[in-house]
Amino acid sequence: MNPTLFISHGAPNIILSDSKSKRNFQKLGKKLTKPKYIIVISAHYVTNDLKIIDPNANKIMYDFYGFEDELYKVMYEINSDKDLALNLMNKLKDLDITISIDNDRNSYDHGVWNVLSLLYEKLDIPVLQLSIPYSYTPAELINLGEKLKSFKEEALIICSGGVTHNLGDMSYSSTVKTYAKDFNEKIKYIIENAEENSLLNIKSDINFRKNHPSTEHFLPLFIAYGSAINKKGLSVNSEIQYSNISMESFIFDEK
Template sequence: MRHRMPVVFVSHGAPDALLNAPDAVDCWRELGQQVPQPTAILVVSAHWEARRPTLSLADIPETIHDFSGFPPALYRMQYRSPGAPALAERAASLLSAAGLIADLHPSRGLDHGAWAPHSVMYPHASIPVTQLSLVLNASAAAHVALGRALAPLRDEGVLIVASGAITHNFGWLDIHAQVEAAPLPQAQLFTDWVAARVAAQDVDGLLAYRSAPHGADAHPSEEHFMPFFVALGAANGDAPERFRPRFTYGALAMDAYIWRG
């Protein structure tokens, strides 16, 4: 009998996390080792938003370098996993059954929020992957509902990975911050508030995160926190475990969570 797959949330950090965030890279590697081998992966990243939830039918997803001004080594990186069009269609059918109309994109690749952590979690790029978009301007509650609709995939050997950020305020960042530097107090306070609410499985509290200490400041725009809510919905009450890599650039929390079946 197949065991239920966990749900994973990772903070993917800046595009250069693979080069400059060793704690986060070690965390992603550990997650890949702890999670049972999935038959396929559905990943939702902060870097794809659409009017409706949209899934990629790409047979071999392109590695999208959706950033500029970073070291040339990043632009040479490729993550050539097989696509998972059958999973995309299955996910679309689950969303439809939950009253959520989904679209299918014929060729959309993997943005850095998807391929960067996957290149560490599954470096051999042998597991089929499809990417799901966020819904543009939709609420946190709407993204929880999206995750809940997709939760049955966990019983089909599918790993759901959400990739975003616990904190994402460019105005808080210090590009000269040393890896060992203490994080900005506001960023630490909000990150620990999220952790406390996750540990208490307080979904209502998390949905009201903009009223939390420094919540609105932690996310001047909301897209980087929305993948977290997809994961929360797919977790469907499972117990969480927190991973705490060091902050990057003084204020980018790199926390990860896993909810085990």
């Protein structure tokens, strides 16, 4: 059985850095057993209802601005697979999950290829990207993850987002903001101790909105948690960049 990963992907230029997080993600990639395919959910693909990108997708998008010119020249070979995509859809429908193909989405956002390029220098594994269904409640997102568990014999599940994500209050200071540190520690405790009720009610935490003015970067964590057979995740990276951007990442069901 393959594990589930929740990766706090940080800024797109992590791939150009020499950061602790980059090194840890590269080390993690070397430990992973090669799956038949990868199912990925990224904070940068949000739809009202659950969708899967065009099964013919085979390119990356540079969905960011203001970064180094070098970043817009990065090439990364990545492909979906029509048969695997249709099989995933049909099996989810059999599990009472409504899903449709998004014919307008035919490339992979940086929350996908940025992470994959750190885990796999060269990728020869099909990648099926699901959207984050914004109409779902946290409990429904966990349930979606539960339904994805049945694919883990063949697929590696990667949920790409962020334990914290307040770009409006980030800075280049080396001093970590207290609200980010406290929230990060709380999430780490919740995940490492499988505190599902605390996770379900996390939006009521005093620091939630300070760390997530919008929720899309946190939502993949619900899906990752739901897809875990052993709900206790293990931290594989701990770093806070730009004073408030947590890179905290977890592996569930590690072999």
